[in-house]
């Protein structure tokens with residue numbers, strides 16, 4: 524395999540793995556940054572699963588905990604082979620192996636989009652600071668878009684991260700132009 528194809532292969536692979544993490548962000552960040560009022564409302568009225576209510580009530584759900592992805596319906600912790608980007612989704616038909624509830628199609632689309640974007644960036648710009656900026660911004664856009672589509676609004680902290688990313692991108696471009 525030539526170096527070009529090897530680079531492309533790794534770019535897409537990294538894009539898929541990061542895409543998998545983006546799904547965790549879309550799933551958990553809106554729940555992690557609920558106000559007390561919103562949380563109480565969700566806990567008392569919504570049709571959330573018991574396991575998710577337990578996580579919410581104890582303030583334990585965040586990007587790093589639980590370490591392994593869980594099914595939000597039954598709490599089943601996904602083992603490594605249920606968590607391989609794209610492959611696991613296709614193998615399990617997008618369903619939880621334990622309770623058979625559907626994960627929806629968003630997960631695989633985010634992974635595929637992110638993998639494709641990273642592959643295209645490598646194809647056009649190689650491993651460069653420009654690729655890094657565009658990869659960071661596009662992954663952020665996928666998280667932002669995913670949350671907006673599902674929740675209708677984005678927690679303030681994610682908007683602040685967006686401003687930081689713009690500052691970082693601008694700084695890197697300025698350094699490149701110096």
Ligand SMILES: [Zn+2]
Pocket residue numbers: 594595596597598599619620621622623624
């Ligand atoms: Zn399940």
